[in-house]
Amino acid sequence: MSVKAKKKFDISNHTAVLSSLIAILGGLIIAFLVLVLTNPSKGVPAFTTLITGGFQMGGMKNLGTLFYFATPILCTGVAMCVAFQAGIFNIGGPGQYSVGALAAILTSLYFSKDLPAPLTWVVPLLVSILAGAVWALIPGILKAYFNVNVVIGTIMFNYIEMYYMMHWINDYCYDAMKGQTRAIPAPCKLPQWFMPALTQNKSADIGIIIAIIVAVLCWVLMEKTELGYELKACGKNADASKYAGIKSKRNIMISILLSGALCGLGGGLTHLSVSGTYITMKEALAAEGFNGIAVCCLANNSPLAAIFGALFLAFLTVGGNYMQIFGFQREIVSVITSVIIYFAAFSLFLKQMLEKALNRQKKEVNKVTGEELK
Amino acid sequence: MEMFYFIARYFMYFFIPLLVVSVSGMFSERSGVIHMALDSVMVWSCMWGVLCLQWLDGVVAGQMRLIIALLFAGITGVLLTLLLAVAAINLNADQTIVGMAMNTFAPAFCVFFARVLQDGSEHLSIRNDFLIEKIPFLGDIPILGEMFFCRTYITNFIGIAIFAISAIVLSKTRFGLRMCACGENPQAAESLGVNVQKYRYAALIIAGFIGGVGGLMYILPVATHYSQTVGGYGYLAMSVLIFGQWRSIPLLGAAAFFAFCKTIANAYSGIPFLNNLGLPAAFYKSLPFIITLIALAVTSKHDRAPKASGQPYDKSMR
Numbered sequence: 069m070s071v072k073a074k075k076k077f078d079i080s081n082h083t084a085v086l087s088s089l090i091a092i093l094g095g096l097i098i099a100f101l102v103l104v105l106t107n108p109s110k111g112v113p114a115f116t117t118l119i120t121g122g123f124q125m126g127g128m129k130n131l132g133t134l135f136y137f138a139t140p141i142l143c144t145g146v147a148m149c150v151a152f153q154a155g156i157f158n159i160g161g162p163g164q165y166s167v168g169a170l171a172a173i174l175t176s177l178y179f180s181k182d183l184p185a186p187l188t189w190v191v192p193l194l195v196s197i198l199a200g201a202v203w204a205l206i207p208g209i210l211k212a213y214f215n216v217n218v219v220i221g222t223i224m225f226n227y228i229e230m231y232y233m234m235h236w237i238n239d240y241c242y243d244a245m246k247g248q249t250r251a252i253p254a255p256c257k258l259p260q261w262f263m264p265a266l267t268q269n270k271s272a273d274i275g276i277i278i279a280i281i282v283a284v285l286c287w288v289l290m291e292k293t294e295l296g297y298e299l300k301a302c303g304k305n306a307d308a309s310k311y312a313g314i315k316s317k318r319n320i321m322i323s324i325l326l327s328g329a330l331c332g333l334g335g336g337l338t339h340l341s342v343s344g345t346y347i348t349m350k351e352a353l354a355a356e357g358f359n360g361i362a363v364c365c366l367a368n369n370s371p372l373a374a375i376f377g378a379l380f381l382a383f384l385t386v387g388g389n390y391m392q393i394f395g396f397q398r399e400i401v402s403v404i405t406s407v408i409i410y411f412a413a414f415s416l417f418l419k420q421m422l423e424k425a426l427n428r429q430k431k432e433v434n435k436v437t438g439e440e441l442k
Numbered sequence: 443m444e445m446f447y448f449i450a451r452y453f454m455y456f457f458i459p460l461l462v463v464s465v466s467g468m469f470s471e472r473s474g475v476i477h478m479a480l481d482s483v484m485v486w487s488c489m490w491g492v493l494c495l496q497w498l499d500g501v502v503a504g505q506m507r508l509i510i511a512l513l514f515a516g517i518t519g520v521l522l523t524l525l526l527a528v529a530a531i532n533l534n535a536d537q538t539i540v541g542m543a544m545n546t547f548a549p550a551f552c553v554f555f556a557r558v559l560q561d562g563s564e565h566l567s568i569r570n571d572f573l574i575e576k577i578p579f580l581g582d583i584p585i586l587g588e589m590f591f592c593r594t595y596i597t598n599f600i601g602i603a604i605f606a607i608s609a610i611v612l613s614k615t616r617f618g619l620r621m622c623a624c625g626e627n628p629q630a631a632e633s634l635g636v637n638v639q640k641y642r643y644a645a646l647i648i649a650g651f652i653g654g655v656g657g658l659m660y661i662l663p664v665a666t667h668y669s670q671t672v673g674g675y676g677y678l679a680m681s682v683l684i685f686g687q688w689r690s691i692p693l694l695g696a697a698a699f700f701a702f703c704k705t706i707a708n709a710y711s712g713i714p715f716l717n718n719l720g721l722p723a724a725f726y727k728s729l730p731f732i733i734t735l736i737a738l739a740v741t742s743k744h745d746r747a748p749k750a751s752g753q754p755y756d757k758s759m760r
Binding site: 217221228231232358362395401410 | 478525529533534535536537538539540542543544546547549550551553554555557558674677680681684722723724727728731732734735738739742743745
């Protein structure tokens with residue numbers, strides 16, 4: 069009897085997953101309420117379209133779209149995981165993402181298009197990584213050496229990026245006809261390999277594969293290496309790790325630079341994609357940067373789980389694109405995202421409550437079975 | 443001279459909302475709750491305020507319409523801030539993440555809602571007939587009258603009043619001092635019979651109201667329609683709060699300094715000297731943010747942040 073019970077799936081060991089699921093459920097319920105309350109007759113079909121990811125409408129072709137949306141938020145999501153685990157709240161995602169995107173565009177326009185084959189797209193990607201890291205550098209220095217709150221530092225850099233982006237685009241790569249950045253040359257786009265066949269989408273590329281590989285590498289870094297251990301120790305208790313001889317300043321710099329680099333990579337991958345993405349002349353922060361926070365919250369700070377988090381949010385985004393048919397806006401996806409982040413904020417509390425409830429249940433079960441045995 | 447008066451008025455348009463919203467943040471943070479969501483409260487309440495203005499158009503005339511809308515914006519601000527209050531006070535949440543969640547929520551919801559209301563357009567128009575050409579007597583004072591009491595809005599004076607009352611409440615009244623104690627050392631406060639949870643709720647309700655009012659104050663003089671953004675003002679107000687070291691009088695100085703930078707950023711093309719420098723517009727626009735960072739780098743070594751800010755209150759800790 070007892071052996072059997074051990075083998076059985078014990079839910080109380082998976083409260084982290086459970087609380088993420090509760091967060092998702094909460095988000096979906098709120099979205100359902102908002103949709104139904106604003107338009108009772110169209111709310112229900114709109115909601116079903118949303119949660120089926122529009123696959124019933126667009127068919128398998130949407131798998132490519134899904135990967136396309138998942139790529140940037142997976143990169144920024146992993147970036148947030150790395151930073152949060154090290155105790156750095158990097159909100160600079162939008163800035164680092166956009167700077168990475170612009171760097172990739174400029175490199176491909178002015179430099180790498182005449183290089184030998186694989187370098188045409190590898191070089192812009194590397195430059196985008198570098199650019200993202202550079203954009204995180206100053207907030208990092210300010211945090212490590214001047215004790216400036218990293219949240220404020222990175223937010224300020226988001227706004228500096230937002231204003232300067234217009235200036236840079238206007239000066240170097242503006243397509244006045246379309247009001248956006250110039251299209252990048254064809255050889256600089258990411259290779260496609262087997263992706264079009266797999267997803268039945270002509271413009272699918274290997275972006276998602278690169279992003280997944282990076283996520284796995286980051287997981288290895290955080291879980292299996294000494295550096296990852298040190299970073300996490302700093303995040304758990306900065307003072308204690310200082311006394312243990314871990315250089316906290318160096319670790320702050322490493323984690324924020326890594327985080328910025330990953331955001332930059334996200335920008336690069338998206339803007340080198342085959343489907344073609346442009347930066348428009350609009351004073352706005354890139355949503356991909358903020359959505360990374362949601363991915364990270366869903367994944368409970370684990371780069372590996374971020375893969376699923378990113379795919380899930382991308383799934384909703386694909387569904388969100390069909391909202392206009394029902395007279396709704398795709399912003400409903402952001403509403404869901406925000407509720408998920410909101411729930412994630414007290415996931416610790418939620419976890420404790422779940423554990424308490426499950427333990428109580430277990431005790432009762434034990435009591436009952438104990439009585440039976442008597 | 444005309445130019446000088448123009449800049450002075452422009453300055454007030456930026457100064458008042460910044461001051462009011464950072465006071466809102468001050469209430470929250472002095473009681474021990476980090477308020478990352480100032481921006482979302484502004485965006486959200488601004489929408490309700492603007493909607494209220496539209497509803498009242500033709501029903502109520504003159505300044506009364508504005509005052510009712512301000513009150514309404516304040517109340518909606520409280521409702522949104524309660525989300526933060528419940529999570530931070532009852533659910534021991536990570537307050538920064540809650541703030542980020544709310545900052546994602548408000549603009550998205552407001553775009554969604556505005557488009558549902560208006561069948562596709564997200565811009566809510568504002569009919570603004572609140573400009574006061576000249577206040578009797580005060581407007582006749584030389585220089586100052588022209589600067590502050592001509593072509594002004596009633597919100598300017600409400601804003602100053604909010605600041606003055608808040609400063610007195612926080613530093614001179616029993617309620618304010620107890621509230622600050624909850625942000626410095628909640629366990630000690632509790633041991634002396636102060637109900638920490640109750641005081642934090644009170645602080646957040648006040649913060650929500652002031653923040654909501656500030657949202658509508660921001661939009662009124664600078665825009666003819668509302669489009670789900672307050673130009674990062676909530677975040678600027680947060681930096682004002684830090685730059686002002688969470689104390690009312692320094693806060694006044696910090697808000698004035700930021701408003702000045704912001705004024706330069708918006709009016710530089712009209713000032714011959716600055717226009718001749720040939721720097722890009724982006725430089726002036728990002729100037730307040732760059733200066734914030736420099737200022738914070740200088741001041742952050744001696745941090746006077748409320749000590750318990752951001753930590754969930756746990757009675758059993760000491």
